[in-house]
Amino acid sequence: MTASTTRRTTAKSRIAAVGAIAVAGTMLLTACGDQTDSGTKSSETSATKDAPLADLLPKDIKDKGVVKVGSDIAYPPVEFKDKSGKIVGIDPDLGAALGKQLGVTFQFENGTFDTLITGLRSKRYDLAMSAMTDTKDRQTGVDSETGKKVGEGVDFVDYFTAGVSIYTKKGDTQSISTWADLCGKKIAVQRGTVSHDLAKTETKKCEGGKKIAIEAFDTDLEAQTRLRGGGADAGSSDFPVAAYAVKTSGGGKDFEIVGDQVEAAPYGIAVAKGNDKLTKAVQAALDAIIKNGEYGKIISKWGVEAGAVTEAKINGGS
Template sequence: MTASTTRRSTAAKSRLAAVGALAVAGAVLLTACGNQTEEGSKKTGGESAAASKAPLFAKLPKSIQDSGVIKVGSDIAYAPVEFKDGSGKTVGIDPDIADALGKELGVKFEFQNGTFDTLITGLRSKRYDMAMSAMTDTKDRQEGVDSATGKKVGEGVDFVDYFTAGVSIYTRKGDDKGITTWADLCGKKIVVQRGTVSHDLAKAEDAKCQKAKKGKISIEAFDTDQQAQTRLRSGGADAGSSDFPVAAYAVQTSGGGKDFQLVGEQVDAAPYGIAVAKSNTQLRDALQAALDAIVKNGEYKKILDKWGVPAGAVTEAKINGGS
């Protein structure tokens, strides 16, 4: 993942969500509005029927009203935010929130899998209508800037912020190598998902370690967080780092809770945002209205409670609230 298109970061601060016991309650297939078919929207009178059933349908761009579908780019390998269950269905916090948004908007949210670092590029090429993938809302992403170089790499995106989370370090259980803070990683090896906030934090800490002559941090970056976990589990690294909800979920579930442990405190709180192309302000505003609606009607709270992440809740849908 490139620094400009990372999921959980790019010079950005990550997310803070006091994820308690992450209860994996039933796998939910992303269905959005089941009785709103694409054909119904295309037929004469279909739009008025959809509008009558979904209060915010009329706010959507005409092209989405006609298709009845919002195409969502997502790296579906980041449990519990988005992942495939045992039957291959896309489930998690993001799909459940999208399902609730779909009921307000009267359309289906269709998740399409892609590597995290290609999602913003997919928005620019109009492969996706939006990206929803535990993506941190940062100024660099808003402005299309590569955080590693400070150079403009493309058009920025707008974000509709919907959750807050932080970053954690985890190690093999019972083998923390004396690691409790990022500074303790000097001279050690860490595994991360490429282009994430964790990746950025590791690179920044490595620079500090080398300047202080405390030893280089060996950083191994992977396409997915699951690959990084596998590497750590096999003893190929000293530590791993992910967004707190993801790290806590891995600690709870991997090897029945016997593989990993969290070390130290979360760092760098920041919002997750739904990314939308700068030119698609109508969709952005429709998503903001839909998110505000599910916050108000209680559906949003039910979803976060279901996944054990209520402390990550937002009280309103802000646009470009990241820094």
């Protein structure tokens, strides 16, 4: 989410099976190999072939074969559940591809967005991957609204770029095209996102007592429901999410995007401070799938090529 400390501000998986098969194949070969030098070498060779970057992982994660990923799984098309209940989207697909390189399964676990970094600190998750915008405040553990230190921060492996968009009910834009146009109106957003932060910042600039009425929800889907039902004049979320909502909600008849996206910034995979080995392993895996073309296929599949990156950077947000 986009350029705020809280941004999701900042937008899972058909490839997950591939990652699981790779892990299963590696485990099977290791278990079945003869307990001789030649058998061991054969197993190691096969494991390296199936998961060429497995040795970069911390030993405890490599031994478990699972990376626990905290994610707010209600943010289509980044991560969400399809009609069958399966977790799908950009992040799960990328997670499966990364897992294939590392020889582990990326296991997505649902949580509210504003608790994901806390989950990293408490070791509930190994990673947080949820359209989370890489910002200096998040890196250093500073609350963007108060400027106060609230934690030790996290490191990010940047994997996508997105800005924030405003959208309204289709055919009822009320002349809204910029954030300033929201003064005197009501906006529905997801709590703890860049959209939420932008609304709070913009309302302080409003003149004549025409403040922005802000309704913040646990999920972006709840905010969309509020707007769809007429309880707000506009909504805001990361561009990929807003574009997906415009395309799919009501068969494309519910919403329309107004104005240009703002606050373009990188999404990052968050890792707890001090876990440098895992950070570098994820970076290497991301670079590998960018190089072999798998990253591009996933990004194209979800129609978000404009946000693709060409290399995996650590803490590239500002």
